[in-house]
Amino acid sequence: MSSDDKRLGQGLSQMNLGRRQILKGLAAMPVASAFGASAFFPSSAFAQAPATSAINTTGLSVTDTEVTVGILHSVTGTMAISETGSVQAEKLAIDQINAAGGVLGRKIKYVQEDGASDWPTFAEKAKKLLVQDKCASVFGCWTSASRKAVLPVFEQYNGMLYYPTFYEGLEQSKNVIYTGQEATQQIIAGLNWVVQNRGAQSFYLLGSDYIWPRTSNKIARKHIENFLKLQVVGEEYFPLGHTQFNSAINKIKLKKPDVIYAIIVGGSNVAFYKQLKAAGIDLSKQTLLTISVTEDEILGIGGENIAGALACMKYFQSLDNPNNKAFVEAFKTAYGPNMVIGDVTQAAYLGPWLWKLTVEKAGSFDIDKVAAASPGVAFDKAPEGYVRIHENHHLWSKTRVGKARPDGQFDVLYETAELVEPDPFPKGYQ
Amino acid sequence: MFMGYSLGELGSIFAMQAFAGLILFSVFVLMSLGLAIIFGQMGVINMAHGEFMILGAYMTYLTSQAFHAFAPGLYGIYFFVAMAVAFCASGALGMLVEWSMIRFLYKRPLDTLLATWGLSLIMQQAFRSIFGAREVGVELPDWMMGSLPITDTIEVQINGLFVMGLTTLIAIAVYLLMFRSRWGLQVRAVVLNRPMAGAVGIDTERVDRFTFGLGCGIAGIAGSAFTMIGSTGPTAGQLYIVDTFLVVVFGGAASLAGTIASAFTISQAQSTMEFFMSGSMAKVLTLLVVVCILMVRPEGLFVLKVRR
Numbered sequence: 001m002s003s004d005d006k007r008l009g010q011g012l013s014q015m016n017l018g019r020r021q022i023l024k025g026l027a028a029m030p031v032a033s034a035f036g037a038s039a040f041f042p043s044s045a046f047a048q049a050p051a052t053s054a055i056n057t058t059g060l061s062v063t064d065t066e067v068t069v070g071i072l073h074s075v076t077g078t079m080a081i082s083e084t085g086s087v088q089a090e091k092l093a094i095d096q097i098n099a100a101g102g103v104l105g106r107k108i109k110y111v112q113e114d115g116a117s118d119w120p121t122f123a124e125k126a127k128k129l130l131v132q133d134k135c136a137s138v139f140g141c142w143t144s145a146s147r148k149a150v151l152p153v154f155e156q157y158n159g160m161l162y163y164p165t166f167y168e169g170l171e172q173s174k175n176v177i178y179t180g181q182e183a184t185q186q187i188i189a190g191l192n193w194v195v196q197n198r199g200a201q202s203f204y205l206l207g208s209d210y211i212w213p214r215t216s217n218k219i220a221r222k223h224i225e226n227f228l229k230l231q232v233v234g235e236e237y238f239p240l241g242h243t244q245f246n247s248a249i250n251k252i253k254l255k256k257p258d259v260i261y262a263i264i265v266g267g268s269n270v271a272f273y274k275q276l277k278a279a280g281i282d283l284s285k286q287t288l289l290t291i292s293v294t295e296d297e298i299l300g301i302g303g304e305n306i307a308g309a310l311a312c313m314k315y316f317q318s319l320d321n322p323n324n325k326a327f328v329e330a331f332k333t334a335y336g337p338n339m340v341i342g343d344v345t346q347a348a349y350l351g352p353w354l355w356k357l358t359v360e361k362a363g364s365f366d367i368d369k370v371a372a373a374s375p376g377v378a379f380d381k382a383p384e385g386y387v388r389i390h391e392n393h394h395l396w397s398k399t400r401v402g403k404a405r406p407d408g409q410f411d412v413l414y415e416t417a418e419l420v421e422p423d424p425f426p427k428g429y430q
Numbered sequence: 431m432f433m434g435y436s437l438g439e440l441g442s443i444f445a446m447q448a449f450a451g452l453i454l455f456s457v458f459v460l461m462s463l464g465l466a467i468i469f470g471q472m473g474v475i476n477m478a479h480g481e482f483m484i485l486g487a488y489m490t491y492l493t494s495q496a497f498h499a500f501a502p503g504l505y506g507i508y509f510f511v512a513m514a515v516a517f518c519a520s521g522a523l524g525m526l527v528e529w530s531m532i533r534f535l536y537k538r539p540l541d542t543l544l545a546t547w548g549l550s551l552i553m554q555q556a557f558r559s560i561f562g563a564r565e566v567g568v569e570l571p572d573w574m575m576g577s578l579p580i581t582d583t584i585e586v587q588i589n590g591l592f593v594m595g596l597t598t599l600i601a602i603a604v605y606l607l608m609f610r611s612r613w614g615l616q617v618r619a620v621v622l623n624r625p626m627a628g629a630v631g632i633d634t635e636r637v638d639r640f641t642f643g644l645g646c647g648i649a650g651i652a653g654s655a656f657t658m659i660g661s662t663g664p665t666a667g668q669l670y671i672v673d674t675f676l677v678v679v680f681g682g683a684a685s686l687a688g689t690i691a692s693a694f695t696i697s698q699a700q701s702t703m704e705f706f707m708s709g710s711m712a713k714v715l716t717l718l719v720v721v722c723i724l725m726v727r728p729e730g731l732f733v734l735k736v737r738r
Contacts, residue, residue, distance in 0.1 A: 075563075076555070076558070077665075078665050078668075080558065080563035080664075081563045081564050081565060081663055081664075081665075084563050084564065209709075209710045235708075236708045236709060237708050237709060237710045238708075238709035238710060239709065239710050239713050241668070241669040242709055242713075243656075243659065243660045243669050243670070244454050244457070244659075244700075244701075244704075246449075246450030246453055246454065246587075246590075246701070247447065247450050247701050247702075247704035247705045247709075247712075248704065248709060249450075250443060250446050250447050250450055250705065251705060253443070253446070254439075254443050266661075267565070267660065267661040267663060267665075267666050267669050269661070270565060270660060270661030270662075271659055271660040271661060274589075274658065274659055274660070275587075275659055277575060277576070278575060278576065278577060278587040278588065278589045278590065278658075278659070279577060279585065279587055280576060280577035280579070280585045280587075296564065298567075299564055299565060299566070299567055300564065300565025300566065300567055300661050300662070300663060301567065301661075302567035302568070302569060303567075304569070304575075
């Protein structure tokens with residue numbers, strides 16, 4: 001931890017300056033910040049840019065002054081609720097990078113496509129971004145289903161995808177950088193923490209019925225039973241969109257687990273926590289650990305219904321470090337003071353920055369060179385602290401446990417001392 | 431799974447489980463009554479039913495915001511005002527929709543299906559544009575949260591009691607309206623024989639409009655009540671629509687009593703099975719049983735004998 005802190009400290013003084021300028025810039029031109037800042041910066045900043053022919057040998061959309069990237073999220077349909085924050089974070093990062101001089105002397109221009117919460121649409125739009133727009137990289141996708149849909153497209157047309165969501169793991173591709181945590185990073189630290197600090201002996205696993213909760217609970221069960229030698233007293237799944245949890249809550253009352261481990265998503269989440277509270281389960285006494293509730297979800301659930309629950313992920317808006325303070329301030333300046341920032345939003349913000357750093361390390365926009373240069377790229381201005389790309393294209397990152405407050409924010413109770421190694425194909429957990 | 435529990439513990443669990451079943455029953459009745467009225471009395475399949483419910487939920491949200499801002503002292507009772515507002519808003523929109531769209535489609539039932547589905551998409555996107563894509567949190571007065579401890583181990587959810595009371599009231603009101611009022615008489619006359627009803631001087635268009643408005647208004651109240659147990663977002667209506675249709679179709683489309691009987695059967699089956707197996711499996715089994723029964727009795731549980 002201490003070495004990271006030092007690194008943070010060193011980066012800090014330069015960074016504050018940069019951020020302040022950016023903030024001023026953003027405040028002065030709200031329109032530009034909404035549509036992608038461009039043309040506002042003197043061209044002298046781009047004077048030493050290398051020749052386009054040298055840094056773009058594969059026909060990507062790179063000119064002497066501009067490079068085109070894609071943003072591919074759902075802004076309509078069911079998933080819009082979750083993906084809106086990611087889009088905002090990616091645009092903010094792009095604006096900030098442009099304000100700081102762009103990438104290899106080129107300003108970033110983005111093309112945004114709407115996946116419309118429909119997986120075949122995602123694949124189609126991904127193809128359009130790669131084939132027609134020749135995007136040098138794409139920031140996008142949210143659900144695992146959409147990522148699985150676009151993966152063959154990115155591999156076939158050799159594109160680069162920065163994927164922000166925490167997910168179930170069991171995947172690795174040359175063409176994807178996973179800026180969220182994979183399952184073992186997110187799960188194991190949290191379980192260990194409740195065992196050590198809450199004396200937990202028995203667990204009740206709950207989840208929505210699809211790949212992410214099922215895979216995550218499988219890992220959790222293996223860890224609880226094989227490594228911690230403790231007991232899982234129940235495991236249960238509900239259809240997506242399920243709204244009636246009274247029977248499940250009665251079962252939980254009967255089993256009296258030390259920890260309720262909940263991976264429920266979407267509208268079900270709201271129903272689950274409201275009914276849990278109505279049934280008289282007091283989350284300040286009953287330990288509940290979740291990996292699916294961020295500040296975004298609490299907006300819908302209502303802070304008073306979930307206060308006291310523990311969440312385990314890598315980022316909370318309330319993190320107390322200078323990087324994060326600057327990030328939260330910039331985000332609120334750009335999108336309004338009532339915005340909340342969840343784990344995935346922060347991970348989405350990392351995407352454009354990591355890509356910029358990788359391109360500069362590779363000295364080229366070529367996809368193959370960027371993919372090869374990715375391992376080892378470190379970003380010390382990340383709001384979550386310091387992150388580094390692993391050989392397996394996931395991020396080294398810290399895992400934190402937060403306790404929900406009635407105002408919808410989290411108090412951070414714990415963070416891992418070291419960065420947690422990503423392990424998308426964990427041995428002993430399959 | 432009952433090993434190692436005392437008789438008293440088991441007793442209280444069964445009591446709470448029975449109560450959970452009753453809550454689910456009330457929820458099902460509340461959400462399907464509006465649809466059953468429209469479907470049963472007018473033959474219109476309203477695919478936008480869920481969106482009318484969510485309109486009610488958003489009205490509740492707005493009312494709570496208004497009370498927060500202008501009358502914080504009366505916050506404890508805002509929910510009753512909110513339900514009235516929800517009823518009026520959904521009902522008024524329902525009548526508008528009937529007047530502008532549905533009335534041209536009475537002779538083309540499949541087209542109403544398509545038209546109301548389109549309406550549901552329009553309403554979803556309208557919610558998204560007006561209230562934002564994210565879910566909104568509807569805050570409840572303190573007295574409506576939590577539970578009443580009956581004994582040491584039995585606790586009764588207050589919002590569950592509230593939903594049960596509300597459902598009973600609305601069911602009685604609908605019964606009185608349909609079977610004890612002059613207006614209900616007109617509605618039933620129109621259902622049985624539209625040309626004849628028109629010939630004896632009943633304004634059938636007006637009856638249609640009010641029936642549709644009533645169905646949508648009840649959906650609005652249901653949506654308002656469901657802010658206690660579920661989410662309020664642009665697409666949240668979709669969460670209820672499948673269960674709603676299940677209850678109405680299973681009960682026999684033209685019969686209100688059938689809707690209530692079917693809601694009772696499905697809710698008890700689902701709640702009991704959920705206790706003994708995973709939520710997903712319980713749902714699968716419930717659907718399977720309903721499909722099997724509908725194969726034997728395609729008209730549903732209760733059939734209204736009508737000469738067409």
